[in-house]
Amino acid sequence: MQRLYLLVLVIASAWLAAACAQRDGAGPDATIEAPPQARQAVDLPAPDMEGFIPLETAIASRRSVRSYGPEALSDAELGQLCWSAQGITEEGGRFRAAPSAGALYPLEVYVATDQALYRYSPEDHALGLVRGEDVRLDLQAAALGQEHVGQAPAVFIMTGVVSRLEVKYGDRSWQYMLLEAGHAAQNLLLQATTLELGACPVGAFEDDGLAGILGLDDGEAPLYLITVGTLG
Helix, strand or coil: CHHHHHHHHHHHHHHHHHHHHHHCCCCCCCCCCCCCCCCCEEECCCCCCCCCCCHHHHHHHCCECCCECCCCCCHHHHHHHHHHHHCECCCCCCCECCCCHHHCCCEEEEEECCCCEEEEECCCCEEEEEECCCCHHHHHHHCCCCHHHHHCCEEEEEEECCHHHHHHHHHHHHHHHHHHHHHHHHHHHHHHHHCCEEEEEECCCCHHHHHHHHCCCCCCEEEEEEEEEEEC
16 A cells, blocks of 8 residues: 555646646756856957047946846957956056056956956956956945945956055045046946947945945945846
């Protein structure tokens, strides 16, 4: 009697699994795909330095855009945008796309996509993995609930390490660092325009919340968010 009960139980379980597979549109040989894994590092394509549209056109066309299409940005687009903000602009050199007091470069650039959070390395022109998960909704919450932060295909986050400037500029270092964030942000916004992407700078956020998401040390402060995506 016990064997008969077990046999009925096994048959019922198999029938239930098959029914669930049919309901979900999966056949008996269907495989369940794991979510895409975040890449540990992304070697970005070399930036295009020949120009896309005239600078004057980019300046005249730039607008804050908060609605985006669903398409992810390509590695080439991510690389071009990172380079415009903090990329090295000379072969074998160290000078970057945005001016810096004393060429001390206190800024860091992070990028959040649907797969991961990365930090940009100007020296390697590459993205290094910080967190292997989608943190955009967390960024939205830290940005006082602004929906376009959670919906943008890419969110660029600028932070600053003021101690890099203090060795030379002392009490003026914080002001200089904020000026540099503005330089880098405008570069990125104009570059997005040349790529026919929409972008929007965001200054309203909770500092501690954003620092926690990025895993920042005490000496590194969040300064700016910039959402970027295809034009919807």
